[in-house]
Amino acid sequence: YTWPSPQLDALEAARFDAHTGVLLAGVQPCDGFGGLPNTGRSNAADWVRTAYHDMATHNIADGTGGLDGSIRFEEERLRPENPGDGFNNTLAFLSATSNRYISIADSLALAAVIAIETCGGPEIPFRGNRIDATSPNSPGVPEPQQDIDSHIGAFARQGFNKEEMIGLVACGHTFGGVEHQTFPQIVPEMHDPKNKQSVQPFDSTFVTFDNNVATEYMSDTTQNPLVVALNDTFNSDKRIFGSDGNVTMKSFADSPSHFSSTCASLIARMIDTVPKGVQLTDVLEPLPIKPADVELQYDASRIKLSGNVRLWNTPEDDSRSVRLLYTDHLGGTGNLSLVFTGTFDSVGTKYTSAWYAFAPITQDNPFARVDIDPKSGIKSMSFIVNGKLEDQGGVGFAVEDRVMRSTSSCRVGGNISRIDVAVRTDASPLRVYVEELRFVFPHAPTIVEHDVPRPSGSQDQPYTIWSLNLAVPVEIGLMMYHIGAEFAGGVKYSTTSRYSAWASGPICADSQ
Numbered sequence: 001y002t003w004p005s006p007q008l009d010a011l012e013a014a015r016f017d018a019h020t021g022v023l024l025a026g027v028q029p030c031d032g033f034g035g036l037p038n039t040g041r042s043n044a045a046d047w048v049r050t051a052y053h054d055m056a057t058h059n060i061a062d063g064t065g066g067l068d069g070s071i072r073f074e075e076e077r078l079r080p081e082n083p084g085d086g087f088n089n090t091l092a093f094l095s096a097t098s099n100r101y102i103s104i105a106d107s108l109a110l111a112a113v114i115a116i117e118t119c120g121g122p123e124i125p126f127r128g129n130r131i132d133a134t135s136p137n138s139p140g141v142p143e144p145q146q147d148i149d150s151h152i153g154a155f156a157r158q159g160f161n162k163e164e165m166i167g168l169v170a171c172g173h174t175f176g177g178v179e180h181q182t183f184p185q186i187v188p189e190m191h192d193p194k195n196k197q198s199v200q201p202f203d204s205t206f207v208t209f210d211n212n213v214a215t216e217y218m219s220d221t222t223q224n225p226l227v228v229a230l231n232d233t234f235n236s237d238k239r240i241f242g243s244d245g246n247v248t249m250k251s252f253a254d255s256p257s258h259f260s261s262t263c264a265s266l267i268a269r270m271i272d273t274v275p276k277g278v279q280l281t282d283v284l285e286p287l288p289i290k291p292a293d294v295e296l297q298y299d300a301s302r303i304k305l306s307g308n309v310r311l312w313n314t315p316e317d318d319s320r321s322v323r324l325l326y327t328d329h330l331g332g333t334g335n336l337s338l339v340f341t342g343t344f345d346s347v348g349t350k351y352t353s354a355w356y357a358f359a360p361i362t363q364d365n366p367f368a369r370v371d372i373d374p375k376s377g378i379k380s381m382s383f384i385v386n387g388k389l390e391d392q393g394g395v396g397f398a399v400e401d402r403v404m405r406s407t408s409s410c411r412v413g414g415n416i417s418r419i420d421v422a423v424r425t426d427a428s429p430l431r432v433y434v435e436e437l438r439f440v441f442p443h444a445p446t447i448v449e450h451d452v453p454r455p456s457g458s459q460d461q462p463y464t465i466w467s468l469n470l471a472v473p474v475e476i477g478l479m480m481y482h483i484g485a486e487f488a489g490g491v492k493y494s495t496t497s498r499y500s501a502w503a504s505g506p507i508c509a510d511s512q
């Protein structure tokens with residue numbers, strides 16, 4: 001795809017620049033769980049299980065249910081088929097990952113992908129644009145005490161045949177285990193200070209993706225509580241794994257790479273099982289050269305540009321030169337040398353990317369911004385890496401400078417904030433508005449628009465300031481917003497940058 005595309009840019013970043021979000025930190029290390037050591041639990045296992053339970057309501061016949069974040073509704077989450085607190089734990093991460101471009105359902109799919117990829121598993125194709133359900137789905141998650149026919153039936157309803165059922169269960173049950181508190185009938189209390197929540201793991205490497213779930217099962221050394229439970233009623237893995245005469249499990253035990261590639265495609269199908277009518281994006285591929293965090297701010301009659309660029313799958317190299325070239329509205333150009341800021345690993349540690357900032361942070365330039373003359377503005381960027389022009393095949397990287405936040409925005413007094421928007425005078429928008437983000441856990445944020453009144457008076461400057469006073473909710477103390485504008489022909493634009501206004505703190509210099 002061509003940059004900028006706000007939703008794809010955000011999904012691509014969440015997936016390939018996972019170091020910028022909360023998901024990667026949640027599975028580093030892979031036995032991480034709420035910052036507490038020795039629980040026996042892991043976020044990675046919770047996320048993979050939550051993704052399956054959310055998807056497992058799917059009905060292939062009528063297209064209802066699927067991976068749509070419906071597990072966030074208490075009515076669904078508290079059903080007997082969804083026991084345990086792992087879903088709540090997962091939702092805390094999802095709500096911190098979701099934004100106006102990324103649904104809770106996309107965050108859940110991504111959480112499973114990042115957990116598996118970071119903890120030893122294969123690369124999983126990831127698509128975006130899942131839509132969050134607005135109400136709970138019908139029940140349909142399999143439970144361990146059910147018989148094999150009902151499991152085969154449940155997976156068939158979800159769109160998976162018997163072999164695929166065996167595969168999906170084995171791929172999931174390479175992580176985590178069964179917890180005493182949730183299933184006291186299956187797992188006793190262990191009184192083990194290294195396993196405080198008494199979790200009996202499915203295999204000996206329960207925070208790592210590997211085929212031990214199969215090798216230990218085939219060699220009869222398994223401690224999988226759903227295979228060796230004293231009460232055979234609960235041995236669902238035993239019935240499932242054996243349901244084709246162990247053919248599938250043997251193939252997994254014989255070949256780690258077969259297990260890994262089978263899981264990559266089954267997990268991809270699992271997370272792509274969505275309600276009818278949802279149109280997923282193509283599989284996201286990393287952009288080779290990607291601008292990030294690009295932001296324009298209007299500051300005392302100047303435009304300040306900041307941002308970064310990522311060179312995908314590129315190691316650190318002190319001798320590399322990266323330059324930014326930009327064009328303005330009057331046919332002029334500018335260019336500057338970018339500053340190396342670091343490398344980050346992605347997709348486990350399969351890829352490394354090198355990052356460069358548009359401007360160095362110095363005492364004189366603490367926010368690392370580059371000055372742009374408002375008369376000529378900025379239209380498009382390209383990059384020159386070791387002399388080679390990178391401009392998306394000639395189209396460049398377009399920059400929108402018609403509407404931006406002005407740094408004169410400030411708190412007027414009390415909880416009233418003044419939001420100043422700099423609008424390029426010749427752009428003549430039909431409407432300018434503040435897009436207030438409202439967060440209600442555990443849902444994705446919603447947007448409430450507040451029109452910014454058109455200023456009266458002379459408009460002879462390249463930019464005109466439009467202002468709106470808004471009440472910041474005192475209970476939260478903070479309002480987050482984007483700025484939107486509508487132009488002729490129904491064209492809409494929103495800043496990808498998200499801003500904050502506070503209900504307390506310093507107030508506007510001119511209202512003191």
Ligand code: HEM
Binds near residue numbers: 041173177180182199
């Ligand atoms: C017939 C199908 C299945 C049954 C009956 C089943 C049953 C169970 C049970 C009883 C637990 C223990 C939960 C707890 O103690 O909190 C569990 C955990 C888990 N399941 Fe399944 N499961 C099934 C399929 C799957 C599938 C298809 C996946 C994913 C692809 C999956 C992923 C997990 C994971 C990762 C855990 C560990 C959770 C943790 O340790 O926090 N399960 N499963």
